[in-house]
Amino acid sequence: MLAYTMLQNFFPHEITTPIKHYSKKLLNFFYPYITITFPEYEADDDFQRSSSYASIKRYLNTLSSAQAKHLQASVAPDTDAVVLAMASNSSEEVADVFENIKLWWSSGETQPSSQTITFGPQEADKRFFSLTFHIRHRAAVCDRYLKHVLEQGKEIAVRERKRKLFTNSRENEGGGGSHFLRRRLWSEVVFDHPATFQTLAMDPEKKKGIIDDLTNFSESKDYYKSVGKAWKRGYLLYGPPGTGKSTMIAAMANLLQYDVYDLELTAVKDNTELRRLLIDTSSKSIIVIEDIDCSLVVTGQREKKEKDEKKEEEEKDPMKKMMMMGKEKKESEVTLSGLLNFIDGLWSACGGERIIVFTTNYVEKLDPALIRRGRMDQHIELSYCGYEAFRVLAKNYLDLEEHDLFGRIRELLGETKMTPADVAENLMPKVKGEDKEGCLMRLVEALVKVEEEEKLMAQKLAEEEEEEEKKKKENGVAENEQASSSRDGVVILNGA
Numbered sequence: 001m002l003a004y005t006m007l008q009n010f011f012p013h014e015i016t017t018p019i020k021h022y023s024k025k026l027l028n029f030f031y032p033y034i035t036i037t038f039p040e041y042e043a044d045d046d047f048q049r050s051s052s053y054a055s056i057k058r059y060l061n062t063l064s065s066a067q068a069k070h071l072q073a074s075v076a077p078d079t080d081a082v083v084l085a086m087a088s089n090s091s092e093e094v095a096d097v098f099e100n101i102k103l104w105w106s107s108g109e110t111q112p113s114s115q116t117i118t119f120g121p122q123e124a125d126k127r128f129f130s131l132t133f134h135i136r137h138r139a140a141v142c143d144r145y146l147k148h149v150l151e152q153g154k155e156i157a158v159r160e161r162k163r164k165l166f167t168n169s170r171e172n173e174g175g176g177g178s179h180f181l182r183r184r185l186w187s188e189v190v191f192d193h194p195a196t197f198q199t200l201a202m203d204p205e206k207k208k209g210i211i212d213d214l215t216n217f218s219e220s221k222d223y224y225k226s227v228g229k230a231w232k233r234g235y236l237l238y239g240p241p242g243t244g245k246s247t248m249i250a251a252m253a254n255l256l257q258y259d260v261y262d263l264e265l266t267a268v269k270d271n272t273e274l275r276r277l278l279i280d281t282s283s284k285s286i287i288v289i290e291d292i293d294c295s296l297v298v299t300g301q302r303e304k305k306e307k308d309e310k311k312e313e314e315e316k317d318p319m320k321k322m323m324m325m326g327k328e329k330k331e332s333e334v335t336l337s338g339l340l341n342f343i344d345g346l347w348s349a350c351g352g353e354r355i356i357v358f359t360t361n362y363v364e365k366l367d368p369a370l371i372r373r374g375r376m377d378q379h380i381e382l383s384y385c386g387y388e389a390f391r392v393l394a395k396n397y398l399d400l401e402e403h404d405l406f407g408r409i410r411e412l413l414g415e416t417k418m419t420p421a422d423v424a425e426n427l428m429p430k431v432k433g434e435d436k437e438g439c440l441m442r443l444v445e446a447l448v449k450v451e452e453e454e455k456l457m458a459q460k461l462a463e464e465e466e467e468e469e470k471k472k473k474e475n476g477v478a479e480n481e482q483a484s485s486s487r488d489g490v491v492i493l494n495g496a
């Protein structure tokens with residue numbers, strides 16, 4: 001230090017510069033390492049936690065729990081998991097290897113200064129991570145390693161967080177009174193649905209196709225970018241009630257680790273609010289509109305016309321008009337074009353990595369524009385329980401893979417229409433300890449009953465058709481007779 005001060009004060013610049021240069025080289029020769037520091041708070045904002053610090057912390061947790069001797073334990077927010085991290089004042093190092101480059105991480109705390117008055121977090125709270133590596137790896141570390149650490153840290157955050165289920169509703173409109181507060185558009189709860197593709201009962205080939213499609217989507221960020229397409233995908237799930245549409249959405253969310261936004265379209269005031277709701281969703285999410293056929297004017301012009309006619313009729317009657325006035329105000333003004341914009345307008349591209357799912361029991365009611373390919377990329381039909389789907393349910397509910405009754409059940413399932421929900425209900429033990437055969441027998445009996453009902457129904461339909469046919473014939477004969485009698489009449493008249 002003395003030599004350095006003397007050098008600065010007593011020697012001219014022409015001499016000090018080369019001396020400094022060579023002494024630096026000498027220092028590098030004995031200590032050829034670089035250290036980068038990552039503080040917990042942004043350099044220019046004492047209140048703003050640095051997102052890179054958080055990502056590094058997550059990335060280092062695995063290394064620290066395997067290597068460090070001094071660890072700090074905490075419970076991650078939103079989860080019950082205990083997280084072990086490197087103790088910040090232990091001056092311990094954990095090593096990492098990347099592309100055969102060895103690097104060392106350590107953590108530290110800035111010591112508080114007794115003379116400084118701080119308004120942000122106390123200096124003692126100012127923690128940091130330090131990364132040390134050989135000078136010759138500078139480019140590799142700065143260009144690739146740091147990017148790798150930050151990306152991995154973010155991925156761990158997504159994997160570890162508790163996923164949320166968001167819902168919108170009209171009640172959110174109040175926003176807690178003050179108009180200065182930003183109105184909350186979505187209410188949230190922790191999403192904890194146990195459904196997975198493994199427990200979803202459907203044809204295995206079809207299931208594999210859907211899983212591949214979803215996985216491929218979630219890994220195709222670069223592909224979507226290269227073809228200039230927004231990173232989103234639409235799925236239309238259709239089929240009778242109880243065939244597993246909602247269950248499949250939960251399985252999708254669990255597979256991809258996405259949040260779910262359950263959009264109640266009838267509670268959305270207008271297209272502007274719909275757009276705001278969309279902007280307020282995060283990436284890595286599934287936006288669901290269930291029973292879309294019941295939601296809107298998405299059923300095409302036919303229903304709109306019917307509605308207009310009804311409205312006209314009601315307006316003629318003053319009593320009905322008064323009753324409708326209060327009701328009308330609450331009716332959603334979202335239009336089909338607003339919804340189309342929601343799916344593939346400019347705003348829909350913001351954020352990226354989103355899946356939009358529509359479910360319906362009546363696919364034929366939907367406006368073709370809404371479900372054309374490109375908007376709803378995959379149309380998935382969920383149907384009545386087949387034998388393969390039954391095997392999944394038998395495994396789920398009874399832990400059975402084979403049984404003598406399976407043959408009979410296969411036969412009956414081929415002849416009847418029973419939803420997976422009904423099959424599951426029959427398979428579920430009704431009293432604790434009920435034997436598996438008893439549950440299978442209950443299903444057989446239920447299937448036989450459905451088969452009989454279906455036969456009766458078919459018979460009734462056939463009889464009705466026969467009756468109709470008979471009536472038509474009788475009417476035809478009567479009309480013919482009438483026509484011929486009127487022709488006779490003409491002949492007579494002509495004759496006259």
Ligand SMILES: Nc1ncnc2c1ncn2[C@@H]1O[C@H](COP(=O)(O)OP(=O)(O)OP(=O)(O)O)[C@@H](O)[C@H]1O
Nearest residue numbers: 199200201240241242243244245246247420421424
């Ligand atoms: N394919 C399936 N695989 C596993 N379980 C199913 C399946 N289908 C239905 N279930 C069971 O039946 C219940 C109802 O199913 P779900 O709500 O998914 O049907 P849905 O098609 O969405 O019905 P809706 O059209 O009435 O909303 C679920 O809780 C689930 O346990």
